[in-house]
Amino acid sequence: MPVLEQDSELLQQFANGDPGAFERLFRDHQTEVYRWVVRIVRDPAAAEDLTIETFWRIHRAHARFDPQRSFSAWARRIATNAALDHLKSRPREVALVEQFVAPASSDPVVQKDVRERTQQAFCRLPAKLRIVATLALIEELSYKEIADALGISAGAVKVRVFRAVRQLRSELTRLGVTP
Numbered sequence: 001m002p003v004l005e006q007d008s009e010l011l012q013q014f015a016n017g018d019p020g021a022f023e024r025l026f027r028d029h030q031t032e033v034y035r036w037v038v039r040i041v042r043d044p045a046a047a048e049d050l051t052i053e054t055f056w057r058i059h060r061a062h063a064r065f066d067p068q069r070s071f072s073a074w075a076r077r078i079a080t081n082a083a084l085d086h087l088k089s090r091p092r093e094v095a096l097v098e099q100f101v102a103p104a105s106s107d108p109v110v111q112k113d114v115r116e117r118t119q120q121a122f123c124r125l126p127a128k129l130r131i132v133a134t135l136a137l138i139e140e141l142s143y144k145e146i147a148d149a150l151g152i153s154a155g156a157v158k159v160r161v162f163r164a165v166r167q168l169r170s171e172l173t174r175l176g177v178t179p
Contacts, residue, residue, distance in 0.1 A: 011067035022062065025071060026055050032072065033079045039139050040083040040131055050086055054079040073148060080149045087127040114177055121171035125164055132157055133164035
């Protein structure tokens with residue numbers, strides 16, 4: 001049987017509530033979902049929990065899945081919503097990758113201070129701006145990829161990135177860092 005037909009059959013079985021089909025999709029896509037979530041939340045432990053939460057949501061929503069559509073895109077959308085819910089519900093603290101901040105000074109104390117202030121400014125962004133800023137500025141995903149994951153238009157992504165950058169600049173200036 002061709003792979004495409006097999007996948008289509010598997011997706012139809014999943015949509016019909018077959019537990020075996022769900023298990024196979026879970027095995028096939030759990031790593032991809034985890035990687036997506038960890039890119040958003042920047043916390044491996046939270047990403048593990050959110051991956052399980054994502055698949056719990058997928059399992060509960062199986063009847064709403066259209067087998068003619070991409071399972072990966074659907075799962076990524078659900079994972080994004082779970083990650084966004086997580087970001088909204090927790091305090092605004094997140095560790096940024098070291099490469100994100102490139103201070104002009106070679107003084108380690110100044111570098112650390114600038115990195116901490118940048119992280120502080122980033123964490124003050126609202127969740128919907130923080131998620132697009134993370135995916136666009138840190139992960140360097142295309143606006144189309146971000147739009148597909150968030151279920152919004154690429155234009156809306158551009159607007160949110162613009163607003164995030166504007167708020168980051170304003171907050172960094174307020175914190176005494178020249179952006």
